[in-house]
């Protein structure tokens with residue numbers, strides 16, 4: 512008897528990408544250790560289940576249709592060496608507060624997604640790093656090696672992927688417990704916004720905006736029966752194919768394969784080549800997925816990528832995350848949005864205003880200017896609205912902690928302040944105040960960036 516559907520086996524999904532060009536994979540020095548780690552992960556429990564991934568896919572379908580807004584954010588790179596529950600909960604709280612502001616600004620339900628519980632592998636611009644004449648493998652994230660500049664720390668260790676799985680399970684447990692508690696509700700988010708406004712350099716202006724938000728109800732997901740305070744999905748870049756494929760499971764109900772390392776996985780700017788291993792693996796999983804798009808993206812190539820990753824063209828399957836840079840967004844993005852829209856493809860359009868705006872501070876720290884981040888985000892709204900399309904969300908690198916990694920905004924972190932509390936293992940994050948400042952500044956710009964949102968008469 513011929514099967515009704517030609518469903519891929521777990522084996523095909525786990526191995527189909529092997530042999531294709533796989534960018535940014537570590538050179539694991541010990542094949543036996545890699546086999547052992549992969550076997551352990553293959554026999555491990557899934558971190559998420561298919562029905563939750565499907566729920567997020569439905570939420571993102573609303574984003575793609577212009578009926579919801581995505582707030583996605585968290586660390587550039589999570590760390591295995593710190594276990595700070597407060598920090599995790601503060602980041603989750605910041606996302607909730609941002610969701611409240613953006614939900615009000617857009618007058619739409621918000622779907623909230625953390626870069627958390629799996630964001631441990633980083634693409635890098637070079638394979639090695641040289642210091643004082645010594646050359647060692649580059650740091651590729653805690654899933655691969657350690658940050659310390661020693662041969663021992665920098666040697667890729669596949670057992671770290673097992674630790675990442677265990678730590679991600681613990682992270683999920685904590686964040687889910689928090690999401691179920693009263694402290695994740697809209698009232699708590701509003702309280703946080705009031706505290707932020709009162710302590711900000713603009714207490715009168717920001718206080719008035721906060722009361723506007725409060726009067727509107729401070730919602731994060733009303734409409735269509737999805738009022739779900741504390742609902743938080745997990746996402747990460749699906750960079751390490753050994754990790755992702757070992758955690759792929761076939762859903763017993765539908766027979767479809769899912770990545771069970773997180774609800775939403777994305778392909779990074781450096782690993783999105785059409786004939787590459789990442790695109791092959793992602794094309795076979797049923798999760799909602801995203802792709803980062805930089806200023807060099809070409810409309811024909813992007814259309815082919817969209818068709819490869821979302822052949823059924825279903826809303827919610829694919830989100831495109833534009834990370835163009837403040838100076839490029841207004842020229843590089845319109846052609847892409849126009850082409851994809853004109854060809855009838857349904858995707859969510861989201862702005863990552865972080866990765867196109869990284870600069871080097873005089874101290875040598877990687878940093879980003881708050882004003883550039885705001886400028887790219889405003890440009891994104893202008894472009895999408897100018898084309899009659901939906902600016903579907905923001906993707907930020909942030910923490911709820913009081914770090915000094917990005918300059919400007921909030922309490923005005925200066926270049927000289929960067930060494931004070933620079934804690935990121937990779938890219939600079941907005942701190943809690945800078946994150947909220949960004950949302951408030953955008954809210955103030957709503958007329959300039961033509962956010963339809965709340966009519967003036969009702970504010």
Ligand code: PEP
Nearest residue numbers: 587779780781803834866
């Ligand atoms: C990231 O999100 O941390 C990242 C590396 O992004 P991109 O692929 O857009 O450079």
Ligand code: CO
Nearest residue numbers: 587908937938
């Ligand atoms: Co980053």
